[in-house]
Every structure is written in C-alpha cells, then in structure tokens.
Amino acid sequence: TMYEGDQEPGRYYVGIDVGTGSVRAALVDQTGILLAFAEQPIKMWEPQFNYHEQSSEDIWAACCVVTKKVVQGINLNRIRGLGFDATCSLVVLDKQFHPLPVNREGDSCRNIIMWLDHRAVSQVHRINETKHSVLQYVGGVMSVEMQAPKLLWLKENLRETCWDKAGHFFDLPDFLSWKATGVTARSLCSLVCKWTYSAKKGWDDSFWKMIGLEDIIADNYNKIGNVVMPPGTSLGSGLTPEAAKDLGLPAGIAVAASLIDAHAGGLGMIGADVKGHGLTCEGQPITSRLAVICGTSSCHMGISKDPVFVPGVWGPYFSAMVPGFWLNEGGQSVTGKLIDHMVQGHAAFAELQAKATARCQSIYAYLNSHLDLIKKAQPVGFLTVDLHVWPDFHGNRSPLADLTLKGMVTGLTLSQDLDDLAILYLATVQAIAFGTRFIMEAMKAAGHSLSTLFLCGGLSKNPLFVQMHADITGVPVVLSQEVESVLVGAAILGACASGDFTSVQEAMAKMSKVGKVVFPRHEDKRYYDKKYQVFLKLVEHQKEYSKIMSGE
Ligand SMILES: Nc1ncnc2c1ncn2[C@@H]1O[C@H](COP(=O)(O)OP(=O)(O)O)[C@@H](O)[C@H]1O
C-alpha cells in the first residue's frame, strides 16, 4: 500500500460509469480530484438493424476489472463509498436473478435491450395514441428509447421465452446497485425518467392497464420496483462480501442508489463555483446553467424550481437529478456515434487513420489540424458555407420527438479526399451544435432562462466540438477541471451514501470544479445565424418530401 494507516490523507470514493461503449471507474477524493482512472470496452450486439443488445454479466465483469485497477496500491480502509451510473438500458432477469434472452435466438448472454434500440416502434406508437396523462411528464410524446415500449415488445414477441419467465426488469443503473448490495430498490432517477413513475404520486395503474401491461401491477409492481430511493441514498448494509470480492473493495462500504449516466454528468458539473471566470451565470441562479453530456448521444439537462413543460423535451422530472429541482432533459440520440459513422464511412478513412497513427494523434486531433491547414484566412467554421447536415440519423429525440426523421446532407461533390472528409466531419460537428441550439430555443420558449453551457463526455475532449457549441449557441461553454465529470457524479453519489456530506447539493458544491471556459466568437454570429436558417429548412423540407411520397 502507498500509505500506512492514519498517515494517509483524505477519504476516497469509487465511481463506476457504464457508458454505451465502455465501463470507466475512478478513485476520487473529497475535493472531486480523480486519483486513478481505468477503462474497459464492453460487448455490443446488433443482431439486426435497430436491435442493440448487451450482456449484464459482461458489464459486471468489466466493472470488476476497472475497479480493481483504480484501487491498486491504495489503503482500502480509506474508501468510504461507491456510486454507479449507467446508460438507461433494460436488463432482464428471471425469478432466480439469472439472465434471460431478449432475442429470438434465445441467447441468454444477450439479456439487455440497449437504450438506443429502436425495435419497439409499433409499441410506442400505440402507447402515444392513448394520450395518457403520464405522457405530459415526458415532453408529451414517449420515446421508443424508454422502458414501457420495450416491455410491451417483450410481451408481444417473446412471451414464452422471456416475458412469462421474467422475475425482474431493471434499468441498468439499478441492476448494478442490486448486484453490489443485493437490494432491489430502484433509483428515483431511473423510474421517473424512463418508467413513468411519479416522484409525487408513484405508479399509475391506469397507464399500465391502458397499454396492455396490466400484469406489471401484480405484487405491487414487484418486477419493476416498489421501493424507490433518491440517488445517493445508502442501500441496505452496503457492499456484500461476494460483490466486494468481485470488485476488490472492502465489504460493507456504503453503496449509493444510482443515477443514469447523463444525470451523473449533470451532478458532476452543474453545482461548480463559477466565481472569477467572467461568466454571466455567476450572479444568476443554478437554473441558468445547462449541462450537456456528450458521448455516444448527447443529453441536455436543465433544472427549474417549478415544473416547466417543454413540448418534445423529456420531463419535467421532479428530483431526478438535483434533489428538490425539476429536470428537463433534451437529447440527441446519436452524436459521438454520428461523427464516428460519418468519418468511418468515408472513402478517405483509411488514409486518415494511417496519417493520424503516423503522427501519434487521435483521428479527431488530426482532422482538427487538417481543417486549420485548409481554412486559409477564414475562420474554420466558414468551410461549410455550401455543406449542410441534418443530424437525425437515428430519429429526433428533442425537440421534435419524431423517431421517423432521417439524416440529411446537402452539398456533396465527387471529391473523396481527406479535405472532403474533414469538411464533412466539420459540418457534422456543426449540425450537432445546431441541434443543441434548437433544443435550447425550445427550452427557453417554454420558460427556462439559460445563459451558460457546461459540457462533458467524450466529445468534450474535442476542442472543435466545444468551440462550435459556443459559436453556434452564442453562450460560453464551461468545461470541468476533471474531464470525466460523469465519474465525479458517480463518486458524489458514493460520498453522499457514506454520510461524509449531508446532501447532494453540498457534495456537488465541494466536488465539481470549473476548468476551461470557451467564449463564443461573436464576429462569426451572422454566418452561423444563416446556417441555422438552413438547418431549420432542412427538416421542413424533409417533412415535405414525406408528404409528397405518401401522396397527401
Ligand atoms: N479524444 C477524443 N477526441 C474527440 N472525440 C472523442 C475522443 N474520445 C472520444 N471521442 C468521441 O466521444 C464519443 C464517445 O464518448 P463517451 O463519453 O466515451 O461515450 P459513452 O459514454 O456513450 O460510452 C465517441 O463516439 C467519439 O466520437
């Protein structure tokens, strides 16, 4: 061990973040500094188009690998608490808590329907046709990415092999806290955001009956959860001896009720002290801050004292992120995944990879420097004057809430070289930033007043992505001191569960810190305003095309 007994300063927390593509763990101290970090990829299956599956055993095994790595050489007695966050995928277990297949092949390894799976299209249409009042709390329209349509799909398609045998349906964050503690309590965050649970009124029997899932009500909702805990609450007697052995942590340490990954990112950033950075939000309430978590997808988290109903934006969700505040969650279903799709699908991708490798750079860093080279005297962003992208390659989550929308690119030529790839990449990054602006405008029109963005996630490591968000939204972008803000959020949960902080708010204020601030280049505003006009036209035109083709 590095330290002996009491000589070691501070108390530590372990945060575990299960993203779409990998599991990350961190050892974090009481001031929110990451002392160790580890990452491990996880498996993903796409057995057919729009079907995405994972394995809960594979994910747990990856959690164990990364946790053992981050606590290596540390006095384990200093570790006070553990917190999890994860994507909001659906985990299915039988009555003995063994994995059940969510596929026709009967492969029980694949017992998770991932959040981005769009198999339940017909189910979600029928759910939306009910116009049930719970839909008011998800932006008016339920998303195919939520759990009710997926449950209905399982009932209608895998009745014998899955539905009838199922004992437990977990949101992935709650599966992890169960695995660690043996406690099946669900987090208020997952149930409110993805399962139609109301923080004030609980489950609504009439909804489940109306959509044909009345069987879920049996035994007081035992299969989907009847004990609900605010995120950060300490669960049961903490880490079980078995899980402790798996993770390489001491048995009995506090384990927190979890958060969805985007919400953990929000907690890890939104409460930071912003004094001295020249930000207008310094003199404004915390509700003027919009946290944007940008990974495979992007999530736009805005909070308010009173409920705000934003058509096409999820929520308002009470206490789902910051306790006592309502949350609206805008989102883009694919952002990092879209950039990767565009770049990897281009004819010059192999050349890009070879050149980036030769310079020991990431492909993104290479592309950014290549853009700097070809921009000449102009600002980089002006390279896309005649190339425009509509980014909904996986439907629109917010603010249009229309899963039938598709991606669009206008301005293509026969060019297949690296310049062409770089400019297409730039136009994609810009389209994602215009998507953020579109969501912010919907939120502002409904009553939010937003003056600053707080960005984290894999895409926030990309300076071009950050600058484009500032230029295109016209507001400053704050990055955290720790780029892995989602892990800071998970550690905040562990810290709250350990009792070292009396509230999530206190832990947020002490553990999240401002790093770099990027201001918009106001001189480019006119150009981006014009591109935004084109952006809005693209979707308008797409809708016209559908109308023409359907003969209306
Ligand atoms: N160093 C980097 N520079 C720029 N972009 C990056 C970098 N690393 C990852 N990304 C982008 O971030 C995305 C993944 O973000 P991440 O937060 O790790 O995802 P998730 O939490 O969904 O697993 C990738 O799709 C990629 O586009």
Ligand SMILES: O=C(CO)[C@H](O)[C@H](O)COP(=O)(O)O
């Ligand atoms: O729906 C979400 C949050 O409510 C997220 O999009 C989902 O959890 C996936 O996150 P990520 O893109 O970071 O892997």
